[in-house]
Amino acid sequence: MGDRGTISLRLLGSWDVSVQGTRVHTGTRQQRLLAALAIHGPRSRHYLAGLLWPECPEDHALGSLRAAVFTLSRRVPGALVCQGGALALSEAVDVDLHRLLELVVRPVASWSAERDDARVLDRPGVVLLPGWYDDWVVDEQARLQELYVNAVEERAELCLLRGDVHHALALARTVRDGAPLRESAVSLLIRAHLALGNETEAWQVLQDHRSDLARDLGEQPSDRVRGLLEPLRRR
Incomplete structure (x- = not known):
């Protein structure tokens, strides 16, 4: 699943993710992880754990992040990639926010x-x-x-x-x-x-x-x- 746009992530107006036109249901952890990577770009696991679970001890937050990544790998395979130890969205993910930002900064x-x-x-x-x-x-x-x-x-x-x-x-x-x-x-x-x-x-x-x-x-x-x-x- 490496072709750009095979995964569609919607953040404007509502949250939604679909694979080749079929909507995929995900939990809150997975939704926030995808949204964080779409907004902030590639980030280290420690950064994401602190961002998404700021009230939790670091080891607990990292455990929650691992669980979110594992679930996403099954629910939306190909959405995440590891870049030198950091997590990122793959090029297969088309994000409506990114397309709007490209427009308004032109x-x-x-x-x-x-x-x-x-x-x-x-x-x-x-x-x-x-x-x-x-x-x-x-x-x-x-x-x-x-x-x-x-x-x-x-x-x-x-x-x-x-x-x-x-x-x-x-x-x-x-x-x-x-x-x-x-x-x-x-x-x-x-x-x-x-x-x-x-x-x-x-x-x-x-x-x-x-x-x-x-x-x-x-x-x-x-x-x-x-x-x-x-x-x-x-x-």
Whole structure:
């Protein structure tokens, strides 16, 4: 089982692993081991044992790791390899997180509107391993969300600059949905609506932003955001 992609590991939206299209059921230990290797890359057994079982004595944690590796070798053969004493995912494993990271770290000007933007617009946001609260997962959730929102926002700005306003609006909505309290995301969505002449929709974005800020932070929209609609007040 050495061909790339014969094992599919999903970490975005939910956790799932399948072999040649057939879903494989695994236990919590195996799920966390695969997720840790997908997120952190090759790591020593001692590192993984401490990461996954931080409350346990080292010998007990290493025993749990050995059990997880043994079970995975039976349930998902070919998923793990040993690299100079470290454990790693094999090249047979296709990870959705890795494909998304490859996209968001690329210059947005090189994105394909037909392929890459469609992948972004197909998801209302990006959630890594929802319902997982391990510290190492929470840290990566925050990092990925920031990378994702920044990349989509930059892409929307580029489309707006190029006059591809409908495309910019779709991406701006994705940014705002992913970070509803983010001022730059709200500003971008208002500007996209105004560029299309959607004045009512632009006002509604501001009203929604005002409600969200008041409810969650007890604050009001900034002068910068309100100023985007000031020309309309003067008419």
